[in-house]
Amino acid sequence: MGRPETIRGRLVSWLLQDQPVGQQGPHRPAPHPTHPWWKVMCLTGVDYFSTLGYQPAIAAAAVGLLSPLATLVLVLVTLLGALPVYRRVAEESPHGEGSIAMLDRMMGRWKGKFAILVLLGFMATDFIITMTLSAADATAHLVENPYVPHFLAGKEVIITLVLLALLAAVFLRGFGEAISLAVVLVTVYLGLNVVVVADALWNVITAPELVTSWRNALVAEHSNIWVMIGISLIVFPKLALGLSGFETGVAVMPQVEGSSDDDPERPATRIRNTRKLLTTAALIMSCFLILSSFTTTVLIPADEFKAGGQASGRALAFLAHEHLGNGFGTVYDISTITILWFAGASAMAGLLNIVPRYLPRYGMIPSWARATRPLVLVFASIGFVITLLFKANVNAQGGAYATGVLVLMLSASIAVTMSARRRGQRNAAIGFGVISVVFLYTTIANIIERPDGVQIASFFIFAIILTSLISRATRTLELRATGIRFDDEARRILNEAAATGQIRIIANEPDDRDEAEYRDKDAEQRDVSNIPQDASVIFLEVTLTDASQFETELDVHGEERFGHKILRVESPSVANAIAALLLKIRDEWGVMPHIYFAWAEGNPFYFLFRYLISGEGDVPPVTREILRRAEPDRSHRPRVHVG
Known part of the structure; x- marks a missing residue:
């Protein structure tokens, strides 16, 4: 046989x-x-x-x-x-x-x-x-x-x-x-x-x-x-x-x-x-x-x-x-x-x-x-x-x-x-x-x-x-990163988070970066996702590049602004970059990362088409699906929270 x-x-x-x-x-x-x-x-x-x-x-x-x-x-x-x-x-x-x-x-x-x-x-x-x-x-x-x-x-x-x-x-x-x-x-x-x-x-x-x-x-x-x-x-x-x-x-x-x-x-x-x-x-x-x-x-x-x-x-x-x-x-x-x-x-x-x-x-x-x-x-x-x-x-x-x-x-x-x-x-x-x-x-x-x-x-x-x-x-739902590199500041931020035993990441739009935007986003996610007030969080911002490209190398840059820790990365696709980054953090730091999203308002079919063309769309479910395909074992899969 x-x-x-x-x-x-x-x-x-x-x-x-x-x-x-x-x-x-x-x-x-x-x-x-x-x-x-x-x-x-x-x-x-x-x-x-x-x-x-x-x-x-x-x-x-x-x-x-x-x-x-x-x-x-x-x-x-x-x-x-x-x-x-x-x-x-x-x-x-x-x-x-x-x-x-x-x-x-x-x-x-x-x-x-x-x-x-x-x-x-x-x-x-x-x-x-x-x-x-x-x-x-x-x-x-x-x-x-x-x-x-x-x-x-x-x-x-x-x-x-x-x-x-x-x-x-x-x-x-x-x-x-x-x-x-x-x-x-x-x-x-x-x-x-x-x-x-x-x-x-x-x-x-x-x-x-x-x-x-x-x-x-x-x-x-x-x-x-x-x-x-x-x-x-x-x-x-x-x-x-x-x-x-x-x-x-x-x-x-x-x-x-x-x-x-x-x-x-x-x-x-x-x-x-x-x-x-x-x-x-x-x-x-x-x-x-x-x-x-x-x-x-x-x-x-x-x-x-x-x-x-x-x-x-x-x-x-x-x-x-x-x-x-x-x-x-x-x-x-x-x-x-x-x-x-x-x-x-x-x-x-x-x-x-x-x-x-x-x-x-x-x-x-x-x-x-x-x-x-x-x-x-x-x-x-x-x-x-x-x-x-x-x-x-x-x-x-x-x-x-x-x-x-x-x-x-x-x-x-x-x-x-x-x-x-x-x-x-x-x-x-x-x-x-x-x-x-x-x-x-x-x-x-x-x-x-x-x-x-x-x-x-x-x-x-x-x-x-x-x-x-x-x-x-x-x-489109494949991991598309050919490699991921962290600068020294990004490594420092992740090292400090890993030392606490928890790496909590909030997905954030990179367009508005004033102090009120970070404060409101932090408060919103702690409320809807029950993140403890004393828990440290990291903001992740993905800036879209040429969405027609399929693959890319991700360069992750860390910085602190208004007292908040931020990881920045550029990619042709938001969801694929986030999924690849979460798996990399899991493997390199040995801590299961948690990612927190807010639900998008709008027609899901429109968001699907937008994802295929522009690399954006309804990021939370797409990120979760990419992770599901990349990591079949649920116990080893980074946690995705949407509120």
Whole structure:
């Protein structure tokens, strides 16, 4: 009879034991295993670099002969726009929260929280679709290889599901295995691309008539260079998939190796190494994008880029087979398939780093989400559903992917613009403002052309907001203090009270602190609660801070005013702070505290709603309920008196 319970217990233990995003106290990030920056670059690079598998073909299909110029625009936006923005994000958010953390700090309260939930919805869209789209694209490369058995044709959905399951299995093993595998995959993939691009360049150099033909056709089609530039700018949003990878590059910052001498709050070495990571990845990708776009446009007939053509979605793979033989082409296909499959690893790593840093802190996710393995299973399950809904179709998911990428880049550029302006850095604010305008245009143009991306993102946003609000409502009666500290005066007051064998505390509003208010409150509670006239009492005053926050550290300050002893504390919630403080006093001073309240006048339903939103409400019954849940043994529960 006990065996199923044992198996269940072992399963729960296994799911919760691996917590690289776990806690030191509620919702505090624990230290991550760290790695050299170039290894972590490979983890983000499986997403960023894997776009070489389809980016040249996308550019050629979008603008034809103008593909090299349009790709140059993409590279300029990357180096002059996205890279400076995310180098700044890495500097101001060194613990992996990304640009969302910057906006959170600058906006605050419920308005800020809802804005963050919307951005998390777009981030979930970006990262989840990265997993499903990349796996689907890997499947497409697999079934199109000439040596693959024909019976796999038509089994794209099943193959994609298997690839997603294998990706989840890697992360169930841990981050270390994911990074080690990423290093191998990226090294092999980039090495093979060097061979393919070098061979393509040699073919172009040894056949200059190809370049002449391309140039003549380009001039005949677009005689004015300004027209070419204008068209390249207009079609730029279609190439925006080549910008993916920056947000995940910042999200995995906790994995980047720093120095033991770093300030934990501002780890200078980790920031410097992350900026190296971002810059190196951007430069490598920019070189490959320009060279691959030029060579594929010159060497591959235009018809092959059309839907159904052999170069559709796989231009470099086409060159590998065409110029280096099917043997090398198959090796290249295998490398492309594996890196596209593992491109979801950087997205999974980003989700595992970011989600536990926000939603638990807001009280908007179950406590089990602090562990890695349950989150991996949740994200993998969502990926399965998306794959089934879209039948592993790459094009059907492209709009949502581009929308998620662009919205995150827009939010990052806005965040660094606001930050620079607040710091009085006028030139930087203007520069980042211009970048924000570029990403705003790109985002709007993409949404107009591909509205399905916003529709998919809206589903994620709605799901996150709904589940977050439900979780927040069901968790409001938890103890939410991550720690409690008493200053010397507070300890003296409590020591004196504990010496008498009784600690009697009167809850008091902190707004009015004149002598008459304390005198009247003291007299009222002694009368209605039968507190002996010679008994010493302590006033407790909780000042509300940002009620949208879920957790906090409580700093208790003691003072004497008008002959009365007073404990003061700030918290997002009055009742939760009082309950946590009473339990702390019980445990540390070994005396059962008594808390005295006055009944509030008004509708209890109104007070309940007010408690959920503002952290106030009808404090006495809520305090008692929090204590009841935190301490099941009534004999050990602090005493609550209401009169």
